[in-house]
Amino acid sequence: MRVVVSIFWMVAATAWALEENNFFDEHFPPLQPNCTQSLTDLLLLRQEVLLKELKQAEQVSAGVLREIADILTDKKNSFTSGEVSCPGNFRKCGDTCLYLALDTGVSWEAARVFCQGLGGDLAVFRDANEFAEALKYVKSSVAVKGTPVWVGGTDRIEEGEWRWVSGEDMPRGTPFWGDYNYVREPAEGTSGNCAALYGPDGFLIHDGVCQNPYKPLCEIKLINN
Ligand SMILES: [Ca+2]
Known part of the structure; x- marks a missing residue:
């Protein structure tokens, strides 16, 4: 304690x-x-x-x-910038894709069916620049200068009323149409109702006989065109 x-x-x-x-x-x-x-x-x-x-x-x-x-x-x-690629054998020309089928010689109507089978149609030229680009490609492609080429223009529906297959009116005169025997085309009347690039005249447009076996110039438009 x-x-x-x-x-x-x-x-x-x-x-x-x-x-x-x-x-x-x-x-x-x-x-x-x-x-x-x-x-x-x-x-x-x-x-x-x-x-x-x-x-x-x-x-x-x-x-x-x-x-x-x-x-x-x-x-x-x-x-x-144009790096969008063209399909198959088509080549980029300006703002569009073109293919000249040199292995095919058919009538204008068959040429159109041929191009549509590739997903396009016969080529049309909305202005002088497109035409110049197409001519550059065609001239660099053909070996024989006289080779005639079908493009997408016709006056089959109404004589003298030339239209592109896209439905637009075709331009007349320079620089699209050429001369034949010093006469400005189109000059064939009802015997020439389909548009062709005529080799001997620098591949300017002439009115040809639709049943002639020419080479199709096909076109596929680019997505952004
Ligand atoms: Ca005609």
Whole structure:
């Protein structure tokens, strides 16, 4: 019992001594203004780290967006710059695809069916540029300069009313139509109702006999044309 009482008094005395010497305050001081400052610094540091992370994420996102933009630009360029390929034996001429079937010699109507079987029709020339591009291709393709070539024009429905197979009116005169014996074509009347590129006249257009076996000049239009 004496031992227990002694221990109690020792503990009480120690507690009183600690209180008197401000032991607790020395080891666990109250918050000071500089502590608040440290907390502010910590929050600012955290904000700075977060901002850096955001900036890195932003840079990565910007990089990905640039890649996507480059791919889309390449796709757009390949689509608009004429890299769209022509099918089979067709060759790109200006804004369209042409195929001169040199192994085929048939009537104008059979030539048209032949081209339609390839997914196109006999070639038409909406302006002088298209005509020039087609002539360049035809002249580079034929070995025999006299080879006559069918194109998609006719006045079979009404004599003298020349129309493309696309339904549009055919232009007259230069640079499309040629001359025969110093007479401007078309000049064959009802005996010549189908349009042909006539080799001896530089492949300018002449009105030919529709049953003659000429070579089909087929055309397939490009998707964006
Ligand atoms: Ca005619």
